[in-house]
Amino acid sequence: xxxxxxxxxxxxxxxxxxxxxxxxxxxxxxxxxxxxxxxxxxxxxxxxxxxxxxxxxxxxxxxxxxxxxxxxxxxxxxxxxxxxxxxxxxxxxxxxxxxxxxxxxxxxxxxxxxxxxxxxxxxxxxxxxxxxxxxxxxxxxxxxxxxxxxxxxxxxxxxxxxxxxxxxxxxxxxxxxxxxxxxxxxxxxxxxxxxxxxxxxxxxxxxxxx
Amino acid sequence: xxxxxxxxxxxxxxxxxxxxxxxxxxxxxxxxxxxxxxxxxxxxxxxxxxxxxxxxxxxxxxxxxxxxxxxxxxxxxxxxxxxxxxxxxxxxxxxxxxxxxxxxxxxxxxxxxxxxxxxxxxxxxxxxxxxxxxxxxxxxxxxxxxxxxxxxxxxxxxxxxxxxxxxxxxxxxxxxxxxxxxxxxxxxxxxxxxxxxxxxxxxxxxxxxx
Numbered sequence: 235x236x237x238x239x240x241x242x243x244x245x246x247x248x249x250x251x252x253x254x255x256x257x258x259x260x261x262x263x264x265x266x267x268x269x270x271x272x273x274x275x276x277x278x279x280x281x282x283x284x285x286x287x288x289x290x291x292x293x294x295x296x297x298x299x300x301x302x303x304x305x306x307x308x309x310x311x312x313x314x315x316x317x318x319x320x321x322x323x324x325x326x327x328x329x330x331x332x333x334x335x336x337x338x339x340x341x342x343x344x345x346x347x348x349x350x351x352x353x354x355x356x357x358x359x360x361x362x363x364x365x366x367x368x369x370x371x372x373x374x375x376x377x378x379x380x381x382x383x384x385x386x387x388x389x390x391x392x393x394x395x396x397x398x399x400x401x402x403x404x405x406x407x408x409x410x411x412x413x414x415x416x417x418x419x420x421x422x423x424x425x426x427x428x429x430x431x432x433x434x435x436x437x438x439x440x441x442x443x444x
Numbered sequence: 445x446x447x448x449x450x451x452x453x454x455x456x457x458x459x460x461x462x463x464x465x466x467x468x469x470x471x472x473x474x475x476x477x478x479x480x481x482x483x484x485x486x487x488x489x490x491x492x493x494x495x496x497x498x499x500x501x502x503x504x505x506x507x508x509x510x511x512x513x514x515x516x517x518x519x520x521x522x523x524x525x526x527x528x529x530x531x532x533x534x535x536x537x538x539x540x541x542x543x544x545x546x547x548x549x550x551x552x553x554x555x556x557x558x559x560x561x562x563x564x565x566x567x568x569x570x571x572x573x574x575x576x577x578x579x580x581x582x583x584x585x586x587x588x589x590x591x592x593x594x595x596x597x598x599x600x601x602x603x604x605x606x607x608x609x610x611x612x613x614x615x616x617x618x619x620x621x622x623x624x625x626x627x628x629x630x631x632x633x634x635x636x637x638x639x640x641x642x643x644x645x646x647x648x649x650x651x652x653x654x
Contacts, residue, residue, distance in 0.1 A: 269566065271481055345569060354628040355565040356479065359555060369629040376634070400637045403625070404618065407638030411621030415613070418564040419579040424586070427610045428617030435645045 254292045254302075257282045262303045266349050270300055270356050300357070301367050307349040308371040312378055319375075322382025324391065328436065332429040335409065336422050347417035351410055376402045383436070396439035405432045464502045464512075467492045472513045476559050480510055480566050510567070511577050517559040518581040522588055529585075532592025534601065538646065542639040545619065546632050557627040561620055586612045593646070606649035615642045 246254060260282035264273040275296065279286050293299040312319060318331045346352065350371055357364040380402035386392040412425030456464060470492035474483040485506065489496050503509040522529060528541045556562065560581055567574040590612035596602040622635030 267569070269481075271479075347565060347568070348624075351624045351628075352565050354624065355557060355562050358557070358627045359477070365628060365630075372625055372628055372634075401641065403634045403637035404641035407621035407625055407634050408614065408618050408641075409621060410624040411617035411619060411638070414558075414561045414564065414620040414624065415582055415617055417568045418561075418575060418582055420575075424582075424613045424617050427613035428621070431611065431614035431618075431645055432641060435641055435648075438645075438648055 253288060257284060257289055257292060258302045258306050261299055262306050265303055266346055300364055304353060304367045312374055319378045322379055323385035328433050336426055339416050339422050344416040344420045348410060348413045376406045379405050390441055392439045393441055401436060408432045463498060467494055467499055467502060468512045468516050471509055472516050475513055476556055510574055514563060514577045522584055529588045532589055533595035538643050546636055549626050549632050554626040554630045558620060558623045586616045589615050600651055602649045603651055618642045
């Protein structure tokens with residue numbers, strides 16, 4: 235977002251915020267379905283039911299709108315799943331989180347992949363600001379997973395030699411790759427195998443047999 | 445590839461095969477750098493140093509050319525790494541393979557991601573034939589990993605209760621997700637964490653302490 239747009243956001247009225255949110259929500263859906271390149275400003279305008287000038291009022295350019303979409307998807311993933319993600323502090327919670335992710339993929343018929351990874355694949359080599367924003371989102375995501383594991387270590391569920399940082403990155407890698415395989419293969423076998431393997435590895439750090 | 449194009453391939457002269465290969469190689473590089481949508485037939489024509497009519501002689505349409513690129517990337521990954529992939533039958537081999545993948549990413553400065561996954565992200569929802577081809581490639585890739593693990597089970601390196609099929613899918617998921625994280629974050633930390641975690645899990649199935 236440009237300085238001007240950022241400053242404008244802080245001054246938005248409730249109605250303005252609602253309009254901005256409608257634009258970003260519509261853009262997120264279109265970019266998820268068609269990619270960033272396949273989503274034009276007129277597409278977003280029509281889907282959001284706003285005027286082009288309203289879009290340009292809130293977003294200096296498509297790059298700014300794209301970064302707002304990255305922000306929305308990050309909030310949805312890390313905020314939206316926070317019920318599960320913020321409590322990844324037991325084996326039961328890890329398994330419930332795994333089941334929720336697999337369930338979401340079944341609901342989507344394994345279409346679309348991870349919204350953040352898909353944006354990354356399209357933008358990483360062409361939009362440095364978008365890439366950096368997505369990188370930060372992945373870091374936040376890994377940290378949310380790490381916090382739960384750290385809690386398990388501190389509460390004696392996992393041994394002290396469990397490396398919460400490395401395990402959280404590994405779990406996020408298995409999740410992301412599982413979503414890549416799910417999208418291509420239209421089934422959750424690889425996703426389940428990846429997440430189950432990571433949970434199995436974490437179980438090896440358990441202080442007690444489960 | 446259309447029936448006509450497939451039939452034509454079988455009748456190609458050595459010179460024709462070389463021309464076809466030059467076209468596919470150029471298209472693969474462009475599609476890796478710019479995506480499929482960002483790669484036009486004139487781009488491929490100029491990069492390959494051929495005429496448009498030569499391209500259409502070998503490929504009925506862009507879809508056929510795209511599938512030839514998927515085939516080439518599959519051969520490169522499963523054929524090209526076959527020195528490592530076909531011998532993933534020891535812990536030393538697994539670690540050497542892991543190091544080779546991380547090394548390749550360092551050489552590429554973590555740019556581009558996995559060529560197959562990037563194609564999948566762009567094409568899966570819009571080109572059913574391309575998606576199916578990429579799905580087959582991932583299956584072949586997992587099978588190459590599985591063969592090595594199966595060899596380790598048969599030779600008593602891994603216990604009988606190791607599930608080579610699930611472990612191979614999990615390893616491929618960690619690899620794919622690690623590449624997603626590498627591309628976004630421009631470092632191999634997540635890739636290394638994912639692959640190391642999977643090797644650590646496989647080690648838990650070892651019959652002997654290493």
